[in-house]
Amino acid sequence: NPINVVTVKGYGEFPAVEVVERMGIENQNDPKVQDATDELYKAEHxxxxxxxxxxxxxxxxxxxIRDEIKADMIEEGSADIMYDFAERPVICRCGNKCVVKVMDDQWFIRYGDEEWTEKTQKVLAQETIIPEEIRSNFEYYINWLDDWACSRRVGLGTRVPWDDQWLIEPLSDSTMYMSYYSIAKYLKDMNPEDLNEAFFEKVFLGVDSDEITVAPEIVEDIQAEFNYWYPLDWRLSAKDLVGNHLSFLMFTHAAVYPEEKWPKGTVVFGMGLLEGNKMSSSKGNVILLADAIEEYSADVVRLFLMASAEPWQDFDWREKEVKGTQRRLEWFREFAQKVEDIKGEKLDLSNIQEAALERSIDKWMVNQLNVHIKAATEALEVFQTRQALQHALFLLKKDLDHYMYRVKDLIEKKDPAVIYVLSTLLSNWIRLLAPFTPHTSEELWSKFGGEGFVSFAEWPKYDEELISEEIERSESLVQNIVKDINEIKNIVDTDPEKIHIYLSPDWKWDLYKIADEVGKPDIGQIMGRAIGQNIYDDKKEIAGAAKKISREMTKTRYIGKIDEATILNDAKDFIEAEVESEVVIHTDDSYDPQNKARNAMPYKPAIFME
Known part of the structure; x- marks a missing residue:
């Protein structure tokens, strides 16, 4: 007789019997059996x-209760876990099916050794991991790894020294090859018989031995080369190797080297997508690097890959965007030529003729150049190639476009300051892009008079003294004035003959400074200090201005008083051209027929049209 194990609300003592009878199922071949099973499993769960x-x-x-019952049965020995292979085939990167075989006399590496694991965790702890969130993955895998089958019978690889019928498989064999790379240039010309264990222990570990057959001076040179490159600064590889090769590397260095030779950092790369889908050689959904380079050039491929994602993120190869990158690089070539055309004679980047920068817009462009050099440099220090390119190419181009528009009349006059700014920008820009587009950068560097190879040229240095928030704010002031005037013109639907711009009086600047010192939009405190310092006689006006500043200070940070009169007078021709009216800039209210001057605030002049 059946034994009831699960009681289900809404069913009798034996739910299965009840369902079979209700559905009229006569035998196990009845197609309704699946429906009965689905209903019963769902109800029981x-x-x-x-x-x-x-x-x-x-x-x-x-x-x-299922997990509890499972654990109890395993513990008492009445059940066990059985693993099975997936039914779908596992495809090698080469396109062939992978076959799993249990091999006799297989060799294993005991990564599960507790003492070794603990030491490897120390290797990880002193490393810089990029991105940092991958660190927890390493911690998990280092603790999780146990016996690893490290040998195989066929394929490429080093023979197991004590059992030459076996080869060390690649993931296990490649955990110290960076040590080999550091001295490979010497080893290729040496007698293999001299490359014994004693030789390598001397080079890598400084252990003396009478068994070394290489001349002492040669050993000394090789050891110096190794010590120059080690410890390893960075190991870079794909994220699918975190749980094996990259963790093995840490294990191996923990076992072989003293702490001062442990690797200092690991960078984990993302994977590739093609038009939004995972690249898969087994599905034919791949683009070969050689084909991409042949069609677009190496520089376009490099630029796209490094601009589309950070190294640890998955990149997505999209044809349309690659072509956009190609056009952008072509634009850069054209811009370089344009600088020479503007100058009107051969451009010599190794001998740029300096010019005094008096205009705010020229200072602004130099400011922005230094801002982007600094940001790109800091991004590259932590392998943020996409962030670096945002500044080294895209945002710098945006600022250049603005500058070229602002000085378009001066370009036609071959203004010396503009030529100096553009030449300086190009010199720095070519060097900034050299790591990303080396071939294009070398070509332009050579064509326009750069000294030597750009790859050997000094990396652009930013000058903190040339970076000024005041300069940035000055250009924002000009742009905001133009924007505000045009918006007012559109609203009132008028074409004024004359536009008056009223600048904030000194006492409002003092009030803004007080608000900044208070540090929060507390009108009471701001008023109290302002009255105490006697910044202005009219308390009612102080109160009104304090309210405005309290609202504005959360959006516009106080950076000190800027010379709005000089800034706007300097840009007066540009402003007039943009608003298509005569512009008059007032530092007082001697002419103010509609009492607009009282609305002027720091960083936000008042406007009157007539």
Whole structure:
């Protein structure tokens, strides 16, 4: 007789019997069996509980008790876990099916050794991991790794020294090849018989031995080369190797080298997508690097890959965007030529003729150049190639476009300051892009008079003294004035003959400074200090201005008083051209027919049209 194990609300003592009878199922070949099974499993999982006669688990919900029963059965030996292979084939990167075979006399590396694991965790702890969030993955895998099958019978690889019928498989064999790379240029010309264990222990570990057959002076040179490159600064590889090769590397260095030779950092790369889909050689969804280079050039490929994602993120190769990158690089070539055309004679980047920068817009462009050099440099220090390119190319181009528009009349006059700014920008820009587009950068560097190879040229240095928030704010002032005037013109639908711009009086600047010192939009405190310092006689006006500043200070940070009169007078021709009216700039209210001057605030002049 059947024994009831699960009691289900809404069903009798034997739910399965009840469902079979209700559905009229006569045998196990009846197609309705699947429907009955689905119904019963769903009901038991959502509504079922263990029947009362099973005392240990009686009354407990099926949905919550399964793991407990499983653990108990495994512990008492009445059950075990069985692993099975997925039914779908596993495809090698080469396109062939992978076949799993259990091999006799296989060699294993005991990564599960507790002492070794603990030491490897110390290697990880002193490393810089990029991105940092991957560190927890390493911590997990270093603790998780146990015996690893490290040998195979066929393929490429180094023979297991004590059992030459086996080869060390690649993931295990490649954990110290960076040590080999550091001295490879010497080894290729040496007698292999001299490259014994004693030789390598001397080079890598400084252990003396009578078994070394290489001349001492040669050993000394090789050891110096190794010590120059080690410890390893960075190991860069893909994220699918975190749980094996990259962790093995840490294990191996922990076992072989003293702490001062442990690797200092690991950078984990992302994977590739093609038009939004995962690249897969087994599905033919790949683009070969050689084909991409042939069609677009190496520089375009490099620029796209490094601009589209940070190294640890998955990049997505999209044809349309690659072509956009190609056009952008072509634009850069054209800009370089344009600088020479503007100058009107051969451009010599190794001998740029300086010019005094008096105009705010010229200072602004130099300011922006230094801002982007600084940001790109800092990004590259932590392998943020996409962030670096945002500044080294895209944002710098945006600022250049603005500058070229602002000085378009001066360009036609071959203004010396503009030529100096553009030449300086180009010299720095070519060097900034050299790591990303080396071939284009070398070509332009050579064509326009750069000294030597750009790859050997000094990396652009930013000058903190040339970076000024005041300069940035000055250009924002000009742009905001133009924007505000045009918006007012559109609203009132008028074409004024004359536009008056009123600048903030000194006492409002003092009030803004007080608000900044208070540090929060507390009108009471701001008023109290302003009256105490006697910045202005009219308390009512102080109160009104304090309210405005309290609202504005959360959006516009106080950076000190800027010379708005000089800035706007300097840009007066540009402003007049943009608003198509005569512009008059007032530092007082001697002419103010509609009492607009009282609305002028720091960083936000008042406007009157007539």
């Amino acid at each position: 959502s509504k079922g509980y263990i029947s009362d006669h099973i005392e240990k688990y009686a009354g407990k919900r099926v949905a919550y």
